[in-house]
Amino acid sequence: MNTSRWPHAFFAAAALYAMIGVSWGLAMSITKDHATYSAHAHLNLLGWISMALMGTFYALLGQTVANWIKLTNFVLSNIGVVCMISGLFMYLGQKGPASVYGPLLAIGALSVVGGFFLFGLTAVSTALRRPAAA
Numbered sequence: 001m002n003t004s005r006w007p008h009a010f011f012a013a014a015a016l017y018a019m020i021g022v023s024w025g026l027a028m029s030i031t032k033d034h035a036t037y038s039a040h041a042h043l044n045l046l047g048w049i050s051m052a053l054m055g056t057f058y059a060l061l062g063q064t065v066a067n068w069i070k071l072t073n074f075v076l077s078n079i080g081v082v083c084m085i086s087g088l089f090m091y092l093g094q095k096g097p098a099s100v101y102g103p104l105l106a107i108g109a110l111s112v113v114g115g116f117f118l119f120g121l122t123a124v125s126t127a128l129r130r131p132a133a134a
Contacts, residue, residue: 004063006070010055013078017047039088046112047081054119064129065122073122076115084108 021044028034054077058070087104090096 004058004067004070006062006067006074007055007059009074010051010058013074014048014051014055017043017051017081021048035094036089036092039085039092042088043081043085046077046084050116051077051081057119057123061126062122065126069118069122073115073118076111076118080108080111080113080115082108084112 021040024036024040024043028037028040054073058065062070083104085108087101087108090101091105
């Protein structure tokens with residue numbers, strides 16, 4: 001039985017990002033201002049979908065993955081989502097100077113890439129050490 005709470009953390013983050021994403025979409029629709037649609041789409045894909053898929057992996061196949069890997073994956077992915085989406089929102093909506101959104105985008109992008117590479121390596125190494133189902 002899997003006693004890890006990490007899948008719950010990934011699902012909770014995904015749910016939070018989904019609620020923000022649908023609210024943002026509604027706000028764009030009401031105001032008819034779609035200048036930040038790309039940031040909205042990135043939030044839904046990276047925040048909602050990707051976090052939910054990572055949580056699903058850890059719940060179903062990641063029971064043997066070390067907790068420090070799950071923690072690192074969770075932290076990198078969330079820093080990435082928050083920084084990247086904030087930076088994109090500021091850039092696309094022309095709501096801040098490049099001196100602010102530039103570093104946010106850089107930190108966000110590197111964190112997202114780091115989170116995905118860690119997740120990818122974890123998924124592949126888990127697949128390689130698990131015996132094939134008969």
